[in-house]
Amino acid sequence: MPSLAQMNGSLHIHNFYIGKLKAKQEQLFESGPELAMLLDNVAANAEVLTHDIADMECDD
Numbered sequence: 001m002p003s004l005a006q007m008n009g010s011l012h013i014h015n016f017y018i019g020k021l022k023a024k025q026e027q028l029f030e031s032g033p034e035l036a037m038l039l040d041n042v043a044a045n046a047e048v049l050t051h052d053i054a055d056m057e058c059d060d
Contacts, residue, residue: 004056007049014046 002010021039029036 004053007053007056011046011049011053014042014049018043018046 018039021042025036025039
């Protein structure tokens, strides 16, 4: 299992790219639904990481 620091780093990277993609969301929906689905998948993964990090912090 990854460490808390690794998970926080991964979450930071996810959030960085989510922010960039959300800024271009209008273009994503126009250019193809598969890109919009990719954004949804990345955002969902970041949400799971957020919950996992919170659980790990509570355990410590």
